Amino acid sequence: MSVSSLFSSRSCSILTLRRRVVNALSVIFAAACIAIAVAILLYLLLYMLIQGAQFLNLAFFTQLPAAFGSSGGGMGEAVQGTLILVGLAALFGVPPGLFTGIYLSEFDHGPLAMGVRFIVDILNGVPTIIFGLFAWVLIVIPAHTFSGLSGSVALGMIMIPIVARATEEVLRLVPQELREASLALGAPLWRTIIQVVLPAARRGIITGVILAMARVAGETAPLLMTAFGNTFWNTNVLQPMDALPLRVFVFTESPYPVQINQAYAGSFVLIMMILIASFAVRWATGGLRHRE
Amino acid sequence: MPQGQVFVEKKKDGRWPAWLMKAGWYLGDMLFRGILLLFVLLTVGLVLGIIWVLISNSLPTIQAFGWHFLTNQAFDPVHNIFGVAPAIFGTLVTAVFALFFAVPVGVGAAIFLAEFCPRSLRIPLAFIADLLAAVPSVVFGLWGFLVLAPWLFHTGEPWLQQHLGFLPLFQGQPHGLGLLAAGVVLAIMVLPLIIAVSREVMLIVPREQREALFALGGTHWEVIRYVVLPFARVGITGGIILALGRALGETMAVTMVIGNQAMPPGWSLFNTGYTLSSVIANQFGEATPGLFLSALLEAGLIVFLITLLTNILARLLVAQMGRTRIGEFVV
Numbered sequence: 001m002s003v004s005s006l007f008s009s010r011s012c013s014i015l016t017l018r019r020r021v022v023n024a025l026s027v028i029f030a031a032a033c034i035a036i037a038v039a040i041l042l043y044l045l046l047y048m049l050i051q052g053a054q055f056l057n058l059a060f061f062t063q064l065p066a067a068f069g070s071s072g073g074g075m076g077e078a079v080q081g082t083l084i085l086v087g088l089a090a091l092f093g094v095p096p097g098l099f100t101g102i103y104l105s106e107f108d109h110g111p112l113a114m115g116v117r118f119i120v121d122i123l124n125g126v127p128t129i130i131f132g133l134f135a136w137v138l139i140v141i142p143a144h145t146f147s148g149l150s151g152s153v154a155l156g157m158i159m160i161p162i163v164a165r166a167t168e169e170v171l172r173l174v175p176q177e178l179r180e181a182s183l184a185l186g187a188p189l190w191r192t193i194i195q196v197v198l199p200a201a202r203r204g205i206i207t208g209v210i211l212a213m214a215r216v217a218g219e220t221a222p223l224l225m226t227a228f229g230n231t232f233w234n235t236n237v238l239q240p241m242d243a244l245p246l247r248v249f250v251f252t253e254s255p256y257p258v259q260i261n262q263a264y265a266g267s268f269v270l271i272m273m274i275l276i277a278s279f280a281v282r283w284a285t286g287g288l289r290h291r292e
Numbered sequence: 293m294p295q296g297q298v299f300v301e302k303k304k305d306g307r308w309p310a311w312l313m314k315a316g317w318y319l320g321d322m323l324f325r326g327i328l329l330l331f332v333l334l335t336v337g338l339v340l341g342i343i344w345v346l347i348s349n350s351l352p353t354i355q356a357f358g359w360h361f362l363t364n365q366a367f368d369p370v371h372n373i374f375g376v377a378p379a380i381f382g383t384l385v386t387a388v389f390a391l392f393f394a395v396p397v398g399v400g401a402a403i404f405l406a407e408f409c410p411r412s413l414r415i416p417l418a419f420i421a422d423l424l425a426a427v428p429s430v431v432f433g434l435w436g437f438l439v440l441a442p443w444l445f446h447t448g449e450p451w452l453q454q455h456l457g458f459l460p461l462f463q464g465q466p467h468g469l470g471l472l473a474a475g476v477v478l479a480i481m482v483l484p485l486i487i488a489v490s491r492e493v494m495l496i497v498p499r500e501q502r503e504a505l506f507a508l509g510g511t512h513w514e515v516i517r518y519v520v521l522p523f524a525r526v527g528i529t530g531g532i533i534l535a536l537g538r539a540l541g542e543t544m545a546v547t548m549v550i551g552n553q554a555m556p557p558g559w560s561l562f563n564t565g566y567t568l569s570s571v572i573a574n575q576f577g578e579a580t581p582g583l584f585l586s587a588l589l590e591a592g593l594i595v596f597l598i599t600l601l602t603n604i605l606a607r608l609l610v611a612q613m614g615r616t617r618i619g620e621f622v623v
Contacts, residue, residue, distance in 0.1 A: 019511050026513035027408055033400025034409075037483055038417060041424045044480070047439070048431060099331035107325055118607065119336050125534070125603035126342070126596065127541030129569050133592045134342050136576065137349055141585075160335055188317035190324035218428025221543035221569070225576040245430045245544075252434045252548065260438065267431045274426045282419070 045271065052268020055261040060269075065231050065247075071258050075266055077233050078247035084235065085152045085227060085243055086217045092156030093216075094163055094209055101167025106193050117168075123161040131157045132222030140226055148234070148241030151227030155216040162215060166208025170201045207281045214277035218270050220245040244270060342596065350590035352583055361590060365557075367571060369578065374587035376594065378554045382471065382565035383595075386546060387539035389475030389561065390482055395532055398486030402528075405487070406494035407516055418491065425484035433548030436477040441468035441549055448472075449562055460559040469551040472561040477545050482535040489531025493524040493613050530609030537602030541595055543569040568595045 059074040066073025100120065104113050131154045139150035174197050182192040198205070220243075223229075228240040229250065248266035251259040308316075353361055353374055364375015401421070405414055445468030452462040497520050505515045521528075551564025552574050566574070568591045579585045 019514070023511040023513040026403075026516065030400050030404035030408055033397045034404040034417060036397050037401045037487060038420055040480055040483070041420055044424070044427070044432075044435060048435065096331045096334045099328045100335045103325075103328040103332050107328065116332055116336060119339050121607055122600065122603050123335070123339055125537055125541075125599055127543060127569060127599055129541075129543040129572055130342060130346075130592055130596050133572065133589060134345055137345050137589065141581075157338060160338065164335065186313075189321045191320070193324070215426065218430065220428070220430040220433075221547075221573060224573055245428055248434060249430050249544065249548070252430075252437050263434055263438075267434050270428045270431055274428070275423070278419075278423055278426060 048264070048267050048271055051264040052266075052271070055265040056268055057265075060262065060265050064233065065251075065262070066258065068256060073258070073262070075242075075244065075247050075262060077230065078242040078244045078266070079269075080233065080235070081148065081227070081230070081242040082217055082244040084237065085148055085155060085223070085241060086213050088149070088152035088237065089155035089159055089216055090209065090213055092153055093159030093212070097160040097163025097212070098167050098205070098209075100160070100164040102171065102193065102198075104164070105168045105171035106189075106197065120161045120164045124165065127221075128154075128158055128219050129221035129224075131155075132225050135222070136225040143238075145238070146226060146228030146240040148227050148237035148239065151223045151241060151243070152237070154222040154226050155219060158216050158219060158222065159212040162212035163209055166211065167201075167205055170204030170208060171197060173204065174200045207277075207283075211277050211281050214273050217273055218245055220249050346589055346593040346596055350586050350593050352586035353590045356583060361587075362594075365554075367554075367575075367587070369575075369580075369584045372583050374583060376568060376571065376587075376591055378557070379566055379568045379571050379591065380594075381557070382474075382550065383540055383567040383569075385471055385561075385565070386474040386478055386550070386567060387536055389471070390478035390539045391532065391536060393476075393479040394483045394486055394535065398483050398535075399490050399528060401483075401487045402490030402494060403516060403520075405491045407512065407520065418488070421484045421487045423484075424480075425488070429481065429542060429544040430548075432477050432481055432545040436473055436545060436549035437469070440476060441473050444468050444470075444473055444476075453562075461561050464558070464560040464562050466562050467551060467564055469549055470562055470564045471550065474546045474550040474565075474567075475561065477549055478539045478542060481542060481545060482539050485535045485538060486531055489534060489610070490524070490528045493527030493531070493610070494520055496613065497523045524613075526609050527613040530606040530613075533602050533609065534606040537599045537606065540602065541569060541599045543573050546570055547573045568592075 057074075059072060060076075061074060061079050062076050063072070063074035064077055065075065100116065104117055104120075107113075108116075134157070135150045135154035139153060140146055143150075178196055178200055179192055182196040183189070187195070223243050223246050227243055227246065229246040230240045230242040234241055244266055248263045248270065251263035251266070254260055254263070357364065357374060361375055362380065363377050364373065365377050366373050366375055367379070368374070405418055405421075409417065445466055449462075449466035449468070449472065453466065456462045501519050501523065502515050505519050510518070546567055547570040550566055550570055552566045552570055553564045554566065555563045571591050572588050572595075575584075575588055579588055
């Protein structure tokens with residue numbers, strides 16, 4: 001529409017010429033802006049992916065970091081740690097998030113719900129390091145040790161608003177007729193929700209949870225002062241535990257090229273995780289849906 | 293189904309009496325609602341808990357330094373003198389620098405996506421922008437540390453010095469790592485947020501209003517200038533404030549590229565510095581109970597309050613557009 005409108009006008013007085021030039025300039029400016037944004041993004045993504053893919057191998061997932069200065073090794077303990085941390089975080093974060101989302105969508109449309117929704121949004125905007133501080137003060141300092149548990153508590157708290165929001169939005173997409181049909185058949189509201197509404201929204205909720213897990217799996221700041229990091233295999237959540245982003249952070253500033261290369265490989269894994277989760281969300285929320 | 297109701301007999305057709313069914317529904321719903329409310333309270337309590345933990349633990353420094361905590365230059369654990377003036381300076385400078393570049397590009401890109409973009413391109417482009425928002429900040433930090441900072445050191449900063457060196461912003465010794473690098477990384481990180489919010493508010497401008505100006509003979513730019521932007525202004529402002537809050541609170545990427553060393557106060561963007569959250573990220577390891585720990589938590593409290601304020605403001609502005617939610621959900 002835009003480009004054609006540049007040339008469609010028949011009259012060519014000086015005034016319209018000026019207006020048409022301004023119009024053309026605005027198109028060029030806007031196009032330049034999106035070109036800059038997309039170029040930066042594609043450059044970053046491709047650069048990180050290409051760099052990372054070079055250094056990615058099986059050892060990355062199965063071996064501990066090599067001794068300083070020697071080659072080889074991997075980030076196996078960090079991959080393992082991230083899996084444990086994120087799994088536990090889901091345990092802490094999904095129930096409150098899920099139930100809050102259900103409550104907001106199904107039960108309450110009054111001022112209380114508005115307040116809760118507001119708080120969920122606020123929680124979503126809190127810098128993640130604050131959750132780290134919170135878990136640090138409440139768990140790490142009293143226990144006198146950094147621990148995987150405190151890290152997963154911090155990550156779990158970050159998951160709550162993401163899951164709550166995703167759940168609420170997905171439940172709102174469930175047609176009202178489904179609820180009415182169930183209620184009309186005599187089912188109480190709680191059975192309607194558990195047996196009709198939730199199953200209908202199952203796919204969306206699961207991907208919302210996956211998205212939240214992918215999001216917190218990339219978090220570094222809250223883990224600094226909680227899980228802290230570790231360069232050995234560790235499955236004890238009461239001990240310091242490694243995580244992929246933590247290891248990437250440490251190795252990035254390492255003086256050894258081997259470790260820097262592994263930081264690139266770690267970034268590759270982190271980006272792939274986000275990419276896969278994003279496509280999963282698109283797929284689950286009905287293809288490339290965008291609210292327009 | 294209500295269980296254990298031995299005194300009530302089923303009707304002949306095997307159904308429970310209606311009043312009992314109703315009571316059962318009512319109780320079940322109340323119970324279900326109660327369980328949900330419990331978790332809702334947990335979520336709400338989390339925010340209150342964070343506020344309480346931050347305030348109660350920063351009391352020692354609040355009592356020891358009062359407002360001077362905000363103006364003291366030194367963050368000196370050895371002499372037990374704590375102030376976050378350089379951190380606040382670093383936080384504000386990097387965030388403002390980031391917005392200075394991200395706002396025009398972001399709003400321009402949003403105009404393209406909402407107005408000029410062919411339909412078939414709109415969704416993939418928006419998806420790409422959304423994707424950028426989801427990349428972990430440590431990845432930006434890695435790029436900033438290993439690619440951007442060396443480039444700035446060897447090429448970018450000398451060039452700026454040569455051509456724009458008359459500005460106080462671009463004087464002094466190039467370091468690579470520093471406020472400039474942090475600002476650039478932050479600009480890239482908040483760009484997708486500005487694009488997403490601006491695009492969404494522009495897309496809800498009523499069709500009739502655009503068509504009215506088109507019918508009057510307006511060019512597409514005039515429609516944008518006199519219809520779309522005035523309508524969307526409040527929402528775009530909300531998005532910018534949201535981005536500001538994000539930039540002020542960002543920890544990891546900034547910590548990795550800002551240098552984390554205070555320099556004598558000055559206006560040069562080449563200087564290294566630190567921000568409120570990078571202080572926390574760098575110092576927590578050495579923190580000893582007492583003033584030091586309390587100082588870190590007060591820094592956290594300030595970050596929290598700033599982002600709380602920006603978030604509330606942004607949501608209120610966006611709510612004026614008739615939208616309760618913006619962006620962010622889809623990746």
